[in-house]
Amino acid sequence: MTTTTAPPTRPTDGARIEVRNLTKRFGTFTAVDNLSFTVEPGRITGFLGPNGAGKTTTLRMLLGLVNPSSGAATIGGQDYHDITQPMSVVGSALEATNFHxxxxGRDHLRVLADTAGVGAPRVDEMLELVGIPAAARKRAGGYSMGMRQRLGLAAAMLGDPQVLILDEPANGLDPEGIRWLRGFLRHLSTQGKTILISSHMLQEVEQTVDDVVIISNGRLVKQGAMADLHGAPRALVRTTDHDALAGALRVADVTSTVEGDAIMVDTNDLRLIGDVALRAGLPIYELHRAMTDLEDVFFELTEGTNRNLGEGVTGVTGVTGVTGQGAATERDAIAGQEGGNE
Amino acid sequence: MTNAIKAEFRKFFTTRMWWGLAIAMFVAGAGLAVLFGFLFTQPQSAADAARGIPTGTPEQIANSVYTGGLQVGYLLTLVIGIMQIGSEYRHKTITSTFLGTPKRARVMGAKVVALLGIGAIYGLISLAGSIIAGAIVLSARGFEAFPTAGVFRTLALGLLVLGLWALIGLGAGILIPNQVAALLISVGVAWIIEPIAGVLLGLWDWGHDHIVPYLPTQASAAMVNGVTQGGDNAIQPLSWWAGALVLAAYAAVLAGFGSWRTVRSDIS
Structure with a gap:
């Protein structure tokens, strides 16, 4: 096992993904609209957006499958078409259904191995790595979604590439599979590989990605570190007298606001809050870190005139908009539990 | 390119279709060789020939017997050609194919080479059936099994016919995006529409002389120089090399146009 290594010192190590003013029009419909972003080596970048935002089209342009209307996308400074042995530079898994x-499954990989110029031992090694060595000897028609995802990942890894591009890799994986995928990708990124994974659900990749590129309606809405999305640290407290606690906290130089039947404190130092409450003689019924709800953040960033409304593909954002306050409270509690476990 | 060709062969031989078709090839070759072996060795008179009953020299008879399964055979390689590209679109494996080899012209080139090879392999399977069965029948009927060296040329050209029809299939498989439709239309055209068109065009003098011999089925038949229909209205077949050129032209135009389309299109 490789211990944590620093990302390559030279970012031009042949592994950075650059998208520059990329545009794709299908007739009058602009699927991707003047999109620019960069994906750095040694980090896992989440490529996020609601269904129909243009993620897959962007990835397909990056991989030379769809011709851009204008703009360019390069991997390590090269157009995908110009890479001499693409599978040893870029590994990609676009759709979990692309099998005859x-x-x-093993024969599918052997076909790709022929193309990549690697042999059967590498195929078996990869099947071992993704944990499906025996099942891959059956015909792919009967595979579950999770199997297909793992097979796609094995295919992407065949040429031992520096760059991994995965479209919705967590789709159809069970919780155990998602955890496994997370560890797998984390391990690869510590080796300095460039990893770009798309998802239509921010929470799904929340614990996996370092950076995010969020698009909506084909346009970039945010690029940055995952940590920045959470905003300032806060904690939620429930007690008998919220105003009394707010006063006590003010003395300790901590601001807070009463929100409904709880008080939101502008710190994540739970011990400090507990001590202040104890000194004030106030009982604590609930105390946890309150992350800014990522789903709300995501929705705020990507909402607006969703061009896909009416097609029934709004997915997550639509649900969030409808369920409103009750669901948000529930999610806060979950986020809080996760914070408390740290 | 070598890697891409290897991958194309592996694609073909890793689904169950290949041995099913191989059995069909062998059985059709052997069965039709037996049938034609009896038919064409019946005693014939000049009157029979004038009535349009097929006749020929001993060489042509041998050719016809050995290539009796060819019509079924090239239909099967036509299907193979369609499937080699059609199933990639149907099951979306074309995505991983182009990810592995982003220069698409190279992929199409590899498919062309592989299909010519597959055509030849199936030709050998078909000939194995037809030569074993046909030689026995011909000998039993008192005919020489291999009367001239020309028979061997026919056998070799039979392999080429199968390969070229596979390329026609490749083109058809691209130009008709729905695989099932591509199969139905192509087989329908090759086996039903073209023969009917041949008959209808044959009623028209100019068409009879200048179109019908150039139809793919007629060109294929000309290549293997089998027995010919007698009578006044018989089609005058092309010479074997002209037939080969004509069929190669069909294959080149269809596979070429299909490849050109594939290289330019968006894969989504």
Missing amino acids: PGRT
Whole structure:
């Protein structure tokens, strides 16, 4: 196992993904609209947006499958078409359904291995790595979604690439599979690989990614570190007299606001809050860190005139908008539990 | 390019279709060789020939017997050609194919080479059936099994016919995006529409002389120089090399146009 290594010192190490003013029009419909972003080596970058935001089209342009209307996308400074042995530079898994149902998973990989110029031992090694060595000898028609995802990942890894591009890799994985994927990607990123994963759910990749690129309606709405999305640290407290606690906290130089039947404190130092409450003689019924709800952040960033409304593909954002306050409270509690476990 | 060709062969031989078709090839080759072996060795008179019953020299008879399964055979390689590209679109494996080899012209080139090879392999399977069965029948009927060296040329050209029809399939598979439709339309055209068109065009003097011999089926038949129909209205077949050129032209135009389309299109 490689211990934590610093990201490559030279960012031009042949592994940075650059998207410059990329635009794709299908007739009058602009799927991707003047999109620019960069993906750095040694980090896991989440490529996020609601369904139909243009994620897949962007990835397909990056991988030379769809011709851009204008702009350019390069990997390590090269257009995908110009990479001599692409599978040893970029590994990609675009859709978990791209298998011939009559061919075994192993044979599917062997076809790709021929293309990549690697042999059967590497194929078996990769099947071992993703944990499906035996199942891959059956025909792919009967595979579960999780199997397909793992097979796609094995395919992407065949050429031992520096860059991994995965479209919705967590889709169809069970919780155990998602945890496994997270560890797998984390391990790869510590090796200095560039990893770009797309998802239509921010929470799904929240614990996996270092950076985010969020798009909506084909346009960039945010690029930055995942940590920045959370905003300032806060904690939620419930006690008998919220105003009394707010006063006590003010003495300790901590600001807070009463929100409904709880008080939101502008710190995540739970011990300090507990001590202040004890000195004030106030009982604590609930105390946890309150992360800014990422789903709300995501919705705020990507909402607006969703061009796909009416097609029934609004997915997560639509649900958030409808369920409102009750669901948000529930999520706060969950986020708080996670914070408390740290 | 070598890697891409290897991948194309592996794609073909890793689904169950290949051995099913191989059995069909062998059985069709052997069965039709037996059938034609009896038919064409019946005693014939000049009157029979004038009535349009197929006749020929001993070489042509041998050719016809050995290539009796060819019509079924090239239909099967036509299907193979369609599937080699059609199933990639149908099951979306074309995505990983182009990810592995982003220079798409190279992929299409590899498919062309692989299909010519697959055509030849199936040709050998078909010929194995037809030569074993046909030689026995011909000998039993008192005919020489291999009367001239020309028979061997026919056998070799039979392999080429199968390969070229696979390329026609490749083109059809691209130009008709729905695989099932591509199969139905192509087989329908090759086996039903084209023969009917041949008959109808044959009623028209100019068409009879200048179009019908150039139809793919007629060109294929000309290549293997089998027995010919007698009578006044018989189609005058092209010479074997002209037939080969004509069929190669069909294959080149269809596979070429299809490849050109594939290289330019968005894969989504």
